[in-house]
Every structure is written in structure tokens, then in C-alpha cells.
Amino acid sequence: MDELLKILQHNALESHETISRMLEIPVEKVAARIADYEKRGVIRGYQAILNEDDLDQDKVTAVIEVKVTPQREGGFDRIAERISGFPEVQSAYLMSGAYDLLLFVEGRTLREVAGFVSERLSPLEGVISTSTHFMLKTYKRFGVLMRKAEADQRLTISP
Amino acid sequence: MNPPLSARLNTAVRDIPRSGIRDFFDIVSTMKDVISLGIGEPDFDTPWHVREATVFALERGVTHYTSNFGYLELRRALSRYAAKAFGIEYNPENEVLITVGVSEALDLALRALINPGDEVLYHEPCYVSYRATILFAHGVPLAVETRPENGFRLTRAMLEAKATPRTKVLMLNFPNNPTGAVMSRQDLEEIAAFVRERDLIVITDEIYAELTYDAPHISIVSFPGMRERTIFLHGFSKAWAMTGFRLGYACGPAELIEAMMKIHQYTMLCASSLAQKAALEALARPETDVAEMVGEYRRRRNFVASAFNDMGLDCHRPLGAFYAFPSVARVGLNSREFSLKLLRDQKVAVVPGTAFGACGEGFVRCAYATSMENLKEAVARIGKFVKTLKS
Ligand SMILES: Cc1ncc(COP(=O)(O)O)c(C=O)c1O
Numbered sequence: 001m002d003e004l005l006k007i008l009q010h011n012a013l014e015s016h017e018t019i020s021r022m023l024e025i026p027v028e029k030v031a032a033r034i035a036d037y038e039k040r041g042v043i044r045g046y047q048a049i050l051n052e053d054d055l056d057q058d059k060v061t062a063v064i065e066v067k068v069t070p071q072r073e074g075g076f077d078r079i080a081e082r083i084s085g086f087p088e089v090q091s092a093y094l095m096s097g098a099y100d101l102l103l104f105v106e107g108r109t110l111r112e113v114a115g116f117v118s119e120r121l122s123p124l125e126g127v128i129s130t131s132t133h134f135m136l137k138t139y140k141r142f143g144v145l146m147r148k149a150e151a152d153q154r155l156t157i158s159p
Numbered sequence: 160m161n162p163p164l165s166a167r168l169n170t171a172v173r174d175i176p177r178s179g180i181r182d183f184f185d186i187v188s189t190m191k192d193v194i195s196l197g198i199g200e201p202d203f204d205t206p207w208h209v210r211e212a213t214v215f216a217l218e219r220g221v222t223h224y225t226s227n228f229g230y231l232e233l234r235r236a237l238s239r240y241a242a243k244a245f246g247i248e249y250n251p252e253n254e255v256l257i258t259v260g261v262s263e264a265l266d267l268a269l270r271a272l273i274n275p276g277d278e279v280l281y282h283e284p285c286y287v288s289y290r291a292t293i294l295f296a297h298g299v300p301l302a303v304e305t306r307p308e309n310g311f312r313l314t315r316a317m318l319e320a321k322a323t324p325r326t327k328v329l330m331l332n333f334p335n336n337p338t339g340a341v342m343s344r345q346d347l348e349e350i351a352a353f354v355r356e357r358d359l360i361v362i363t364d365e366i367y368a369e370l371t372y373d374a375p376h377i378s379i380v381s382f383p384g385m386r387e388r389t390i391f392l393h394g395f396s397k398a399w400a401m402t403g404f405r406l407g408y409a410c411g412p413a414e415l416i417e418a419m420m421k422i423h424q425y426t427m428l429c430a431s432s433l434a435q436k437a438a439l440e441a442l443a444r445p446e447t448d449v450a451e452m453v454g455e456y457r458r459r460r461n462f463v464a465s466a467f468n469d470m471g472l473d474c475h476r477p478l479g480a481f482y483a484f485p486s487v488a489r490v491g492l493n494s495r496e497f498s499l500k501l502l503r504d505q506k507v508a509v510v511p512g513t514a515f516g517a518c519g520e521g522f523v524r525c526a527y528a529t530s531m532e533n534l535k536e537a538v539a540r541i542g543k544f545v546k547t548l549k550s
Pocket of ligand 1: 158159199259260261262263286332335336364366394395396402405406407
């Protein structure tokens with residue numbers, strides 16, 4: 001992967017000046033390349049990685065395995081895109097193995113998510129079955145551990 | 160009255176001062192909220208699969224003495240690694256010795272070779288323990304000064320100016336702590352020719368071999384006629400971020416390794432069994448672990464070197480290890496004054512170049528084995544500091 005993307009994935013707020021030094025390219029070039037990635041849709045947006053368990057909020061997340069029948073024209077894409085259109089669906093992936101689609105669905109309460117599954121998802125034409133698991137606690141997201149970082153254990157000057 | 164205990168100490172030990180790094184550490188450790196660029200070990204965690212394998216080994220009861228040479232399984236893996244990474248073949252049965260860090264291996268190599276009065280050539284600025292280790296082995300240290308003008312590389316002319324008929328050993332360390340210097344193929348060819356002509360033995364400390372940023376590492380051992388006269392030292396501290404495991408190794412001709420093994424056998428017995436298992440796991444997938452870290456170090460190297468140059472601290476381009484060695488000569492302070500004042504005024508710790516030999520005067524060592532966040536803040540503070548000195 002392009003090192004520029006690697007840097008942004010680690011810290012999207014890194015200044016163009018710092019990136020320019022890290023990659024030894026002019027600042028204007030950093031800006032132009034980022035703009036190009038945005039225009040081409042390689043970079044889809046920038047978000048904060050939250051430790052949601054620490055926020056006092058009403059929210060549940062379910063992971064839903066969905067079996068579907070691929071359609072004559074469009075295969076899995078059509079049904080997957082239809083499902084992805086629901087705002088409740090945060091992420092959706094086509095999977096190999098025992099089921100076809102894996103969804104991450106958010107709602108305020110268990111009942112709300114259950115309602116989504118029974119009233120919106122399951123009745124869709126092409127959906128054969130669903131299996132819903134509720135998430136209890138987050139240990140790591142997007143490569144970031146959610147527990148507090150331990151203090152640096154290294155000696156301040158060594159060796 | 161009995162003489163004081165200090166008078167009864169071994170004179171070599173008594174006469175050698177504590178490491179200049181220790182000294183500076185004592186000052187830094189009394190202060191709070193210091194950003195340290197003085198840390199000579201990776202900020203990366205030991206790869207998780209290595210830590211996990213260590214726990215598993217502990218559970219299984221891998222808690223006994225091992226062969227003096229170290230686990231044969233590990234020596235085999237190291238022998239394969241050396242062949243693949245450096246193009247050098249060693250027989251795992253009698254040409255590889257597992258040690259407690261490169262530190263022990265250095266000591267063993269010198270003690271195995273030196274008779275009192277034998278001269279050892281080495282280049283400064285260098286790792287803090289070289290001179291002391293030579294003296295403890297009753298050798299005579301001959302320091303060769305390297306300079307920023309040629310990227311702190313060692314030349315044949317420098318060696319010729321110092322070597323005498325009593326010179327027996329040449330110690331090398333590239334990529335270098337504290338300068339980040341790396342030798343080119345041509346540089347090494349010249350040195351190898353000199354070594355063969357003078358019939359010297361080489362101890363090469365290649366602990367930073369994986370951490371090169373602009374060209375792959377070349378080992379002196381890979382040159383014609385060098386394998387039979389070289390002790391190759393390497394370890395897991397730097398490239399695998401395993402400093403606390405204390406694991407290193409020496410490879411070389413069987414006679415030399417056997418001699419080192421004897422000292423090791425009588426003084427250390429063997430390296431930690433758990434650390435050896437951890438090392439075995441580390442070697443299972445070196446490419447992935449190391450490549451990630453190298454990419455990150457390279458970006459940081461680029462960042463600090465250009466930032467120092469822009470603020471008026473001339474910094475030669477470090478090609479390996481994780482140290483920048485900028486010159487502070489232009490701001491009108493010596494290394495120690497600069498480091499102390501920077502610490503007091505801006506709470507950034509760097510190490511005075513003099514800790515690595517007298518010719519380190521005028522330089523400070525800045526380790527970039529710390530997060531980009533820390534580096535950015537440290538560089539900003541140093542910039543502010545340099546400005547106040549200039550005005
Ligand atoms: C050049 C050099 N050799 C050896 C060592 C010590 O390595 P180990 O942890 O394997 O004893 C260091 C540590 O900083 C070093 O920089």
C-alpha cells in the first residue's frame with residue numbers, strides 16, 4: 001500500500017508538513033495526492049475511532065449472518081446493496097463459508113434491532129435466513145486496543 | 160587500618176568510569192514529563208506471536224538448562240536465517256553459540272581472543288561498552304575516529320594510520336550506534352583487503368542489520384576470505400524489539416566458537432530457555448514483523464533528519480539503526496552543555512555525543528525509536544531551544 005495511505009490510516013490528522021518530511025516529497029504534492037485519492041474515492045472519509053463502551057449512550061450493536069439467494073442478474077451485489085441501504089446497517093461484507101453476508105447493525109435498544117431483523121431484513125426477497133449475535137464489549141477496533149495504554153516501561157536513557 | 164575497599168578492587172575495573180549514558184540517566188530520572196530521545200531500544204512491542212509463544216513455553220515447563228550452545232533447534236533456525244538474510248552458511252552443530260544478548264557475545268569474543276597487551280582496533284563514536292569490554296579483557300583499545308564528512312564511515316586509510324604489528328582484532332559495528340552510519344560494498348571491500356593483508360580477526364556487531372533504510376545490509380563476512388577470520392554477532396533486541404529477553408548469538412569458525420563456548424559454559428552456562436523459545440518463534444516469520452517496523456522507522460528517520468537540518472543542526476543522513484546524530488557545533492555549546500540546557504529549558508532528553516567516545520564532542524544522539532507524536536513535540540521544542548540560543 002502507498003505509504004501516504006498508511007500514514008493517514010494511522011493518523012488522518014497528520015499535518016501535510018509532517019507527511020512531506022516523512023515521505024521526502026514537497027508539501028504541495030502531499031495535498032495534491034490526498035485530493036486525488038479523495039476524488040477517486042479511494043479515501044471515503046475520515047472518522048474518529050471511539051471507545052463507545054466509555055460513552056454513556058443507549059446503543060446496541062448486532063452482528064448478523066445472512067444467507068441469501070444470489071439473483072439472476074447482479075449476483076450477490078444487488079441484494080447486498082439493497083441491504084446496505086438501510087441506515088441501521090453500519091457495515092456489510094460478502095463472506096465465504098456457511099453464510100453469505102455479514103452485517104454490523106446498530107440500534108438504540110435490543111428490541112429496535114430485533115424489529116429491524118424481523119420486519120425489514122428477513123422479509124426481503126432473496127433472504128433465506130439470518131442469525132443475530134449481540135456484541136457485549138469491545139476490546140479492539142480498527143487495530144486500536146480499547147484498554148488504557150500502559151505507561152512506557154523503558155528506561156528514559158539507554159543502554 | 161585496612162586499606163579502603165576501593166583500593167582492593169581490580170584496577171582495570173576501578174579505573175573505568177561508569178557509562179556516560181548511565182550518568183545522564185540519573186539526571187533525567189529526577190525530572191518529570193520529559194520527552195526522551197535517549198532511548199536505545201525500540202518503542203514497538205515485542206510481536207504478539209512471540210510473547211504468546213513464550214507464555215505457552217512457560218506453561219509447558221520449558222524452564223530448564225539448555226545445551227551450553229543453546230537449543231539445537233534454534234541454532235538450526237539461525238543458521239538458515241543467516242544463509243537467507245546475509246548469504247553466509249554456518250554449521251549449527253559447532254559454529255553457532257546462543258548468548259545472553261550481543262553484550263555477552265562481545266565479551267566472550269574479546270576474552271576468547273585477547274592476550275594481555277593485544278591491540279583491538281575499533282571505530283568511534285561507538286556503542287558505549289566497546290572500550291570498557293576491551294579493557295576488561297586486558298586488551299589495548301585503539302580508537303579510530305570517524306567523521307560526518309563521509310557519513311561516519313570507516314576507511315582503510317583511517318585503519319592504516321592506527322594499526323601496529325601488535326594489532327590483533329578489528330571490531331566493526333554497522334549500521335552504527337550512535338551515528339546511523341552504514342558501509343557501502345566498496346567501503347567493506349577495502350576494509351576486508353586490509354584485514355586479510357594484516358591477518359586480523361574481525362568481530363562484527365551487526366545487531367542493527369535488518370534496520371537499514373536506503374539499501375539492503377551487507378555483511379563483512381560475505382567477502383572472500385572473511386568467513387574464516389570473522390566472528391559475526393547478532394541478536395533479537397533491536398529488529399524484533401526483544402531487549403528484555405536478553406538474547407543474542409555468535410557465529411564463526413568452529414575453533415573460535417568453541418573457545419567462546421568454554422567461557423560461556425563456565426560463566427553463564429546457557430542463555431534463558433524461555434528467551435530461546437521466544438527467539439525460535441520470532442524467526443518463524445521475520446519478514447512480516449520486521450518490514451512493518453522498518454517502514455515506520457524510515458518515515459521517522461526522514462522526518463527527524465530534515466527537521467534538524469532545517470533548524471540549523473547539521474545532520475548527516477542516518478542510513479540504518481534508529482539514531483540521528485546531529486551536530487550542535489553551530490549553536491556555541493558543547494555536547495554536554497547542550498544536552499543539559501535542553502533538558503532543563505525544554506524537557507527533551509538527548510545523549511551527549513561524548514558518551515560514545517571523545518570524537519562525539521559537538522554531536523548529540525537522538526533516538527527516533529519513539530512515536531511520531533513524541534518526535535513531533537520533541538523536534539518542535541528543540542527548534543524553539545535552538546532559536547533562543549541563536550538570538
Ligand atoms: C551496537 C550495539 N551492540 C550491542 C548492543 C547490546 O545488545 P544486546 O541487547 O543484544 O545485549 C547494543 C544496544 O544498544 C548496541 O547498540
